[in-house]
Amino acid sequence: MTRLLQVCNVGRILGGTAACAWTVTRAFPDVEHSVAFLSRVRPETARAFAGCRIEEWKSVTERVAARHRADLIVLHNVHTDRCEELRSGRVVQYVHSRGRRAAADATVYCSRWLAEACGAGAAGPVLYQAAPKPVRPSDGARRALRDGLIVGRICTPHALKWPESIAGFYRRLAERHPAVMWEFVGCPAAIEPALREACRGRAKFHPAEWSARSRLWEWDAMLYHHPHVTESFGRTAAESMRAGCIPVVDARGGFVEQVSPGCGFLCASDEEFASALERLADRGERYRLSRAAMAHADREFSLARFRREFLRVVRNRRD
Numbered sequence: 001m002t003r004l005l006q007v008c009n010v011g012r013i014l015g016g017t018a019a020c021a022w023t024v025t026r027a028f029p030d031v032e033h034s035v036a037f038l039s040r041v042r043p044e045t046a047r048a049f050a051g052c053r054i055e056e057w058k059s060v061t062e063r064v065a066a067r068h069r070a071d072l073i074v075l076h077n078v079h080t081d082r083c084e085e086l087r088s089g090r091v092v093q094y095v096h097s098r099g100r101r102a103a104a105d106a107t108v109y110c111s112r113w114l115a116e117a118c119g120a121g122a123a124g125p126v127l128y129q130a131a132p133k134p135v136r137p138s139d140g141a142r143r144a145l146r147d148g149l150i151v152g153r154i155c156t157p158h159a160l161k162w163p164e165s166i167a168g169f170y171r172r173l174a175e176r177h178p179a180v181m182w183e184f185v186g187c188p189a190a191i192e193p194a195l196r197e198a199c200r201g202r203a204k205f206h207p208a209e210w211s212a213r214s215r216l217w218e219w220d221a222m223l224y225h226h227p228h229v230t231e232s233f234g235r236t237a238a239e240s241m242r243a244g245c246i247p248v249v250d251a252r253g254g255f256v257e258q259v260s261p262g263c264g265f266l267c268a269s270d271e272e273f274a275s276a277l278e279r280l281a282d283r284g285e286r287y288r289l290s291r292a293a294m295a296h297a298d299r300e301f302s303l304a305r306f307r308r309e310f311l312r313v314v315r316n317r318r319d
Contacts, residue, residue, distance in 0.1 A: 003032045005070035011037035013045040016235045017076045023130045027303045034068050078102045110233040111254035130306030131238035134213035152219040154185040157208040171198035176274045185212045216243035223248040241297030244290040248276045263293040
């Protein structure tokens with residue numbers, strides 16, 4: 001394989017789909033990359049994909065795809081209504097969420113949970129995303145030298161991912177853990193006041209930027225709860241563990257397949273989230289879990305592992 005063409009729906013690097021496409025480019029530095037987006041490409045996205053050929057398309061057609069003379073075309077969640085039948089090169093559909101996806105030579109799912117939710121069953125092929133280590137802050141992480149607990153939430157700035165009801169969730173946690181400092185990346189301005197009040201003023205808010213992942217080196221834990229939406233993969237858990245930040249997340253969806261015992265916490269109730277933070281109040285426990293999480297993620301979500309599994313999917317071969 002010398003030429004690879006990827007197609008993404010959304011031209012924002014902040015979402016998990018475009019971040020996965022970016023990871024593919026990092027896993028294959030020896031390949032000529034083209035990436036097409038079916039919406040406007042944001043400047044931050046173009047910077048992240050520097051060195052790749054970037055295009056904006058209205059839909060996926062054989063005519064425009066053939067121009068790239070790609071050995072492989074990877075469709076990331078591309079809907080059947082936006083894609084013609086492609087004949088130039090092998091086509092893989094990488095499914096990141098439920099929906100009607102365009103036909104391909106091979107279809108692969110980002111988690112076992114999603115494969116089953118899409119009706120592919122236990123035999124549906126799964127390819128877990130890789131998660132390169134976030135860029136480390138220039139002044140270095142200070143977790144090991146700090147007594148206080150910093151807990152962050154990082155998510156795309158869509159209202160769907162930030163329901164108003166989470167203010168009540170954080171209020172209950174803050175009542176149990178008044179010394180915790182809470183940080184939020186990507187929080188819509190509309191619910192900032194409610195979250196600030198819920199956290200008793202001990203909250204910081206940061207814009208949704210690609211560079212915001214560096215905060216995972218500073219946070220002790222990455223906490224993610226959503227009362228209604230189940231994450232198909234939940235890439236932020238893998239990214240957190242790569243930085244030694246302990247995931248405290250919903251015991252649902254793709255999170256369950258990422259977080260192994262002793263590497264973080266899978267929680268099914270407010271009480272379990274509160275209890276996880278209680279354990280993390282102990283510096284020694286934080287240190288042990290942080291090291292275990294990083295070792296686990298370095299093994300399971302490395303670029304080398306992803307490259308091997310990706311090639312196995314492309315070649316339609318299983319061990």
